Structures are given as C-alpha cells and as structure tokens.
Amino acid sequence: MSAFDSFPLGSPAFVSHILDRAAHLRSDDEKLFALENHRDARAYVVYRDSLVVKQEAEGVRALLSIDEALKFGANPGTIFLGLRDGAAVFGMGISAAAVENLLTRNDVAVTELRGMAMQGAVPPNQLSAIAMAKSLVSWHQRHGFCATCGTRTAMSQGGWKRDCPNCKAEHFPRTDPVVIMLVTHGDKCLLGRQKQFPAGMWSCLAGFVEVAETIEDAVRREIFEESGIRCTDVSYYMTQPWPYPSSLMIGCSARALNEDIVVDRTELEDARWFSRPDALLMLKREHPDGLAGPHPFAIAHHLLGRWLQTASD
Structure with missing residues (x-):
C-alpha cells in the first residue's frame, strides 16, 4: 500500500481515532497511576515536530512501552490520551539533551512526524492519538x-x-480554528502557492478564524484578502485536526463572483485558476509541467478530490 492509498478520499491524516478518550478517568489520579504502571501501558514520545520511534526490522514503531520511553530519556510526566482495548495510552515529552543522546543509536530514531505520515511509515489509525500527544505536549511546554x-x-x-x-x-x-477552502468558478478552481511549498505545488487557500467571526465570514474574508476574489455560497465539507501546534482545519467550498485575481504577496507567492483536467493531473502527480496538488495527508487534497469526483458523477 502506498502513502497515497493510506488516505482515501474523505480520510486525511489525524481524523481516524482509535482511542476511547475515557475523560471520566482524568480526575482519578489513583486509577491513572495504576494504568500507567500496568505492563500494557504505552506512550508516544514527542520532541517538537518529531516522534521518538523504535527501529525494527519491519519498520518504525511509534507506540512505546512506558519502560522504553523512560529509558530513552522521556520526561516522567505523562498525559493521559485514552484507552485502546482497555490499555492506557499516554503522551510524553523529551528534552533536547535526551534526544541528542539518542542520535547515535541504531535502534532508535527521532523522526519528523509529517514526513513519516506522508510516507505511510506510521499506521494512519494511530495519527489522531499522535496528534493529541503532540498538541498537548507542546501546550504544556508553552x-x-x-x-x-x-x-x-x-x-x-x-x-x-x-x-x-x-x-x-x-x-x-485551546484549539485554533482555521478555514481552508476550495473556491470554484464554473469548471475552474482557485489554488495558491506559498514560498515554502515544494517546487510546483499548489493548494487551497486558508487562514485563521478571527475573534467574533463566523466560519462563513472567515472564508469570504480570507479569500478576498489573499486573492481579491469575492465569494458566495459557502458550504462546509469536513474538519481535520492539525497539530502544528493545535489547530482545527475547517474544510469549506465557495463559489467565486469574479475572476480577476489580485494576489496579496505578503500571504501568497502566487494564485491562479486551474481547469478540471489540470487539477486532476496535479492530484495524480501526472501534470506535464511538473505541477502538483496537495498530498492526501492534508484536507486540501480531499477538498479538491471531492470537487473533481462530483464533476465526474
């Protein structure tokens, strides 16, 4: 199975949740202590945007035993993420000094989460729990x-x-709401580029929801600010937790009222309209000009794929 197959349409990263959050246990210190000390307890160890993983013959293993995590140098304070088949799963942080000590080992790696997820190195059904661990560890540190x-x-x-x-x-x-939207005009869709994107990559426009602002107003405002396009008919598709550091991507679509683009160069490197055939080739990574759409890891891919699928139905 390829990394693309790991995230079928409607299932981006971080949305498939395998844990029972068991919130009723969070106030029971005695029970949490017993769960943490049980031989079946497991933990994800987070360092900045990376995970501490065990290198094994069949690949990396992100879910560590508590003993493994502590031996690798994880901080002793655990965050209760929930239960999986009755066993507790925790999130743990680790210091820069401890990570430095791990870099010389062959059986352990400290690997960037996004890259592992996009390559399919971590099972997709574990990514939501990892996102919880990453967001909460980051929150405590800040x-x-x-x-x-x-x-x-x-x-x-x-x-x-x-x-x-x-x-x-x-x-x-806290979780910060972010709108991400696919804007269409007939058989064309609006995509943008940021300077940090890989060469040839284009994606949906996005931005934070402001104080006392509706999702619909945020969609219209962000699109106009970044591209000069006025929109109507805003509709909701789905959400995606995004642990960078702790956002909720709110996927929407909207219909453009005009076509003339005025790019805000402080936000975007460029923005342009793409035809359906071009967009399809970009998602498939088959565009003759080397252009590419967003990876299936991200909700932007699914917004674009849904629009293309609707056109073919």
Whole structure:
C-alpha cells in the first residue's frame, strides 16, 4: 500500500481515532497511576515536530512501552490520551539533551512526524492519538506559567488542565480554528502557492478564524484578502485536526463572483485558476509541467478530490 492509498478520499491524516478518550478517568489520579504502571501501558514520545520511534526490522514503531520511553530519556510526566482495548495510552515529552543522546543509536530514531505520515511509515489509525500527544505536549511546554498572575502552574486532570496554586486560575488547552477552502468558478478552481511549498505545488487557500467571526465570514474574508476574489455560497465539507501546534482545519467550498485575481504577496507567492483536467493531473502527480496538488495527508487534497469526483458523477 502506498502513502497515497493510506488516505482515501474523505480520510486525511489525524481524523481516524482509535482511542476511547475515557475523560471520566482524568480526575482519578489513583486509577491513572495504576494504568500507567500496568505492563500494557504505552506512550508516544514527542520532541517538537518529531516522534521518538523504535527501529525494527519491519519498520518504525511509534507506540512505546512506558519502560522504553523512560529509558530513552522521556520526561516522567505523562498525559493521559485514552484507552485502546482497555490499555492506557499516554503522551510524553523529551528534552533536547535526551534526544541528542539518542542520535547515535541504531535502534532508535527521532523522526519528523509529517514526513513519516506522508510516507505511510506510521499506521494512519494511530495519527489522531499522535496528534493529541503532540498538541498537548507542546501546550504544556508553552504554558508553564499562569497567564493571570505569572505563578508556575501544575499539570492536573491527566494532563488536560494546568492549575495555578496562587490565584487558583484554571488553564485548558485551546484549539485554533482555521478555514481552508476550495473556491470554484464554473469548471475552474482557485489554488495558491506559498514560498515554502515544494517546487510546483499548489493548494487551497486558508487562514485563521478571527475573534467574533463566523466560519462563513472567515472564508469570504480570507479569500478576498489573499486573492481579491469575492465569494458566495459557502458550504462546509469536513474538519481535520492539525497539530502544528493545535489547530482545527475547517474544510469549506465557495463559489467565486469574479475572476480577476489580485494576489496579496505578503500571504501568497502566487494564485491562479486551474481547469478540471489540470487539477486532476496535479492530484495524480501526472501534470506535464511538473505541477502538483496537495498530498492526501492534508484536507486540501480531499477538498479538491471531492470537487473533481462530483464533476465526474
């Protein structure tokens, strides 16, 4: 099975969830301690945008035993992600110094998550749990002090909250909503390029939802700001958790009211209209000019694929 086959239409990365979140256990410290110390407990160890994985004959293994994680140098504080077949799964962080010590080993690797997922090295049904671990580990690393009084906070609720011992404020992890949309005009679709994209790659436009803004307004605003295109008929397709560091991609489509593009060069390198035949060849990586669409790992691919599929039905 290729990496492309791992993410069939409607199933981008991070959406297939195999864990029972078992939120009722988060406040039961005694039960969580027992689960963590059970021989069946497992953990994902996160370092920045990478995972610590075990190198085995059949490939990499991301789900480590607690003993393995601790021996590799993971931080002892665990985040309870949920249960899989009754066994607890945790998220753990690891320091830069510990990672440095692992780089000389042949049986362990510290590998960038996005690359592994796009190559199909990690089973797709594990990616949602890994996204949870990555987002929560990152949140704890960035929110160690109370935003109200500045006091050092403490992890609680199995890692789903931080409490301030001074002012008693409670801090919870947040998810940032992002709209990502495919804009069409008849038999053409609007795609953009950012400077950091690989050569020849084009994708859907996207942007953060602002304070007190609806999803529909965010779609119309972002498209106009980045491309000068006015839109109507905004409709929702699906969402994708995106752990960079913790966003929710809200996939939408919209119909353009005009065709003249005015690119905001601070946001995009370029934007242009593509025909259905061109878009299909781009998704298949068969375009004669070397142009490519987004990888099936990302929701943008599925927005584009859905539009093409609808046209062929």
